[in-house]
Amino acid sequence: MPMLDGKVAIVTGAGGGIGREIALAMALAGAKVVVNDIGASLTGLGETSATPGEQTKAIIEQRGGAAVVNTDSVSDWDSARRIVASAIDAFGRVDIVVNNAGILRDQIFHKMTPEEWRAVIDVHLNGSFYVSRAAAEHFRAQSSGAYVHMTSTSGLIGNFGQANYSAAKLGIVALSKSIALDMQRFGVRSNCIAPFAWSRMTSSIPAETPEQQARVEKLKRMTPEKNAPLAVFLASDQAKDISGQVFAARNNEIFLMTQSRPARSAHRSEGWTPELIAEHAMPALRSGFMPLDRSGEVFSWDPV
Known part of the structure; x- marks a missing residue:
């Protein structure tokens, strides 16, 4: 029996890239799929179109699966509720939500505008909350x-010029953990994937220097469908006993990512003054400091 036989899945941002591959894989695994995509540009600006979603739906149906298209935005409460309603209307239930929809408004922090901040938070973090809720x-x-x-490892580890995206993506981890805790008693699970793939979301990465060009060539080898098997599982x-976890999928590698826990401690029974912190606490803790590194520096080896 297919792994998702009888299930109904909502996949947001399923008009292309990782979202499309997850939607296709879930359909092949037996799920009926709501293909959600507004068909906008990478920045979320400009005209919208149902065409990307319709293309995903057509592929699913060509392979013998069932799907409907929804073009509502995840970034609005009422609109997000219509996405879930479309699953109920078409298939009578909903079993799976994949929060994949996203946009980019990359900008170095000291030049980032409130509009660039809000737009990315609205789609990634607020959108994940709205659809999940x-x-x-x-x-x-x-x-x-x-x-x-x-x-994203941009949030889990760090990256240049993505304060909005990084904050949203790390916020999603906290949202997922909260969902896992609050809804465990109802038999509901919540997990995260940090995907690695060359797609529209990564095509804006600079490739001007030889080092940047080498990095992009590595990314191009990591195709979107490599992330789909983990999402299906x-x-x-x-996966009924797996919840509150953060995984990463990188070509043929699957990682379990750590989550924040105390690393070192310093104690003084009389308490601390700023001077004592400088003299004793910081030297004791310093060896446990995290470096200011980026995702590409932590995942520094070639994907296998």
């Missing part, structure tokens, strides 16, 4: 459900 009512009523959220009943 709308589905939660159904998950609770049926005592089952699975969330798969797309985070986490959405399936075979």
